[in-house]
Amino acid sequence: MVLCHECDLPHAFEAVPRGRKAKCARCSAHLYGAMTDELDRPLALAVAGMILFLVANMFIFMTFEMEGREQANSLVSGSIEFWRAGYWELALLVFLSSVFLPFCSLALMLYLLVPLRLGITPVWAARVLRWVVSLRPWAMMEVYMLGALVAIVKLTDFADITLEPGFYAFVALILVLSATNAALHPEALWQRVSAGRATGQEAVDAQTVVGCHACGHVLPGNLEAHGQNCPRCDAAMHHRKPESLTRTWAVLIAAAIFYVPANIYPIMTVISFGQGTPDTILSGVIHLIEANQWPIAILVFFASVFVPILKIGILGFLLISVQIGSNWRPRERTAAYRVTEFIGRWSMIDIFMISILVALVKLDAVATIEAGPGAVAFAAVVILTMVSAMSFDPRLIWDQVEDSHG
Ligand SMILES: [Zn+2]
Ligand SMILES: [Zn+2]
Structure with a gap:
């Protein structure tokens, strides 16, 4: 038996062919893919990924040249610059x-x-496999790539940018990483790694079942009978995420508060020949439009201005709809939740862009870029909205529907 992780509907397990996926019959959440537990492909890709990761980190990423002066950066340079400037x-x-x-x-x-x-x-x-799965949203290399792209576009007008070997290794790494994630089927691996610990997919007939939110393992009966941890992956098991509404509200309100300083304060200051011009998120977008960089301007506007508002709006709406016991369009509300989960990390583009700019543009009085306090507030908005989306339990939407329809 498989429980839908978004609406809790039980499904009988049925194998799907390679390249196809099983979706929830009620909310169309992705349930599982083809259960090919082949190891060669993900292993080969992970080895390639590790080599590329080392190359990308050991070599120079980009070189910035202006007025006869040169500055190179590597992947970690941005973090080091932030640290030096006091933005730990x-x-x-x-x-x-x-x-x-x-x-x-x-x-x-x-x-x-x-x-x-x-x-x-x-x-x-099993525990390691659980970590691999839960790390996925927090490893943001592909978002970093877009941040690098925006940084390059911003600099090419007044300086020469040379892409170095580290950059090319990084691009290859992103492709290999996404192929690795596509080749690794956790649903199939669970069977392999849990051998001897739990008896796989037991035939479950009971009226009440509990599903593990981390690995999808299904157990009959209530939680008291099984203790608090999943026998397969050792994650804490809950019927619903604990205190989901309270936690989501708390984190969401914090995110909404940080959204104000994130837009008022400058996220960075460009100092050129002794003259400093502070840039807020919006003025950065306007500069891009003035430079006729429409696609990049739209990308930054979407990621930094529109997405945070959209996330705060959708989550607020979902919380209120659950609290007033609404059973209005549960399918669409679940889909809206899925969108907030998916788009959240892409707002980091601006933060990564600043990290590249501060590491490259530090030619003292000629040209220097410094981070501003708005960037800290904005980073807080991104992280808090991500945590808020993760603490919301979409199954609460369907509990109302079940209550009213029996
Ligand atoms: Zn579902
Ligand atoms: Zn589990």
């Missing part, structure tokens, strides 16, 4: 999301796949 929050965030967590994700995959390929189940296999 941004330093930590950029380092974690663009270097450390992608590395962890690859290292954990190798830890899992190499022994499995050799026929050995590594220690903590």
Whole structure:
């Protein structure tokens, strides 16, 4: 039996052919893909990914040349510059999301796949697989790539930018990483790594069942009978995410408050020949329009202005609709929730762009770019809206529907 992780509807498991996926019959959430538990492809891709990761981090990323002076940066330079300027929050965030967590994700995959390929189940296999899955939204290399693109567009008008080997390795790494994620089917691997710990998909007949939110394992009966942790992946099991409404509200309100300073204060200051011009999120978009960079302007406007408002609006609406017990269009509301989960991380584009600019443009009085306090507030908005979306439990939408229809 498989429980839909978004509306809790039970489905009988049925294998699907490669390249197809099983969707929930009620809310059309993605349930599982083809259960091909082949290891060769994800393993080969993860090894390639690790090599590219090392190359991307060891070599120079870009070189910036202006007035006969040159400045090079690497992937970690932005974090170091933030740290030096006293913005430790941004330093930590950029380092974690663009270097450390992608590395962890690859290292954990190798830890899992190499022994499995050799026929050995590594220690903590199920727990490690759970970490691999839950790390995915926080490793933001492809978002970093777009941030780099915006930074290049902003600089090409008045300086020469040369892309270095580290940059090309990084582009290849992003392609390999997305192929790895597509080749790795956690649904199939769960069976393999849980051998001996839990009896896979048991035939469950009971009226009440509880599904593990991390690995999808289904157990009959109520939680008291099983204790609090999933027997397969060891995650804490809950009928619904605990205190979902209260937590989501708290984090969402915090995000909405940070949205104000994020837009009022400058996110960066461009100092050129001693003259400083502070840039807010909106003035950055306007500069791009003035430079006739329409596609990039639309991209930045969408990611930095529109997406945060959209997320705060949708989550607020979902919270209120659940609290007043509405059973209006549950399918569409679940789809709206899925959108907020998917688009949240793309707002990091501006933060990554600033991290590249501060590391490249530091030619003292000639040209220097410094981060501004608005960037810290904006980073807080992105992270808080992501956490808020994760703490909302979409199954609450369907509880109302079940209550009213029996
Ligand atoms: Zn569903
Ligand atoms: Zn589990």
